Amino acid sequence: MTPPSGPARRAAARAWCRPGRAIDAAEPMRSFAEPAAASGVERLVLLSARDWAVPEGAEKLPCERAVRESGAKWTVLKPSWFLQDFSEDPFLAGQVQDGGVAMPAGAGVEPFTDAEVARATGRVITHRPLPADEFAAHAVAQGVPEEFAGLLNTLCGWIAEGRFATLADGVQRVLGREVRDFEDYVRTTAASGVWGGCGGGGGGVERP
Incomplete structure (x- = not known):
């Protein structure tokens, strides 16, 4: 996940974030979220998952922490299965x-x-x-x-x-x-x- 640069990043008020399936997806999420927030992106919207996607209901998914700690306002979506x-x-x-x-x-x-x-x-x-x-x-x-x-x-x-x-x-x-x-x-x-x-x-x- 590569953060936008230049005018594209400065013009974005909100960014939609969708993590990959890799176990270490939090690292590229953090590398996107923090520079985006620092460049003026006001809100990050993360497509996450229900808490039960983590064994024993562990506190917060790593990607959620990356977005919450980015410095931007955030919205975390935790949907069920998609029709699609x-x-x-x-x-x-x-x-x-x-x-x-x-x-x-x-x-x-x-x-x-x-x-x-x-x-x-x-x-x-x-x-x-x-x-x-x-x-x-x-x-x-x-x-x-x-x-x-x-x-x-x-x-x-x-x-x-x-x-x-x-x-x-x-x-x-x-x-x-x-x-x-x-x-x-x-x-x-x-x-x-x-x-x-x-x-x-x-x-x-x-x-x-």
Whole structure:
């Protein structure tokens, strides 16, 4: 992450910060945040993650500390899973295209679902809850790095336990409007052809 320089940096009142997946992502974040604040950037907005993304709920993610300690005003966003994970993440999108979504989350509740994807694509999509070891092997076989597959196992294990199985209004308060409905996202995305299928409805979800 390279901080902007010259007129570009001086003209920026706010900067959007998105950390990478690397374990040491805090260092490039700090190398961006501190010079940006020193050059007049007034607010840094960091896309972070829920606190449960840190084992045992450790106090603050390193990237959050880098932004909070930069000297600029800051906003830290801690979203749940994104709707776009189903179409833009190669692993999940590939599973939808193949007709089967396998996750190690058991019967846990989390604010995304595959039922609407099936209806919008007009195809049957099977949901397969897998034990953690089988999921890790499946994910790695699909090209997911072993370390990231382990992180997915941890996150989905917490979903299975029911952590954060509640809804909040943080997104509405930030946007000042109602959030986009998942079915609306699915209809638009299915029409783009990213998942294949006819997009005419009539599909369904099979659960073993």
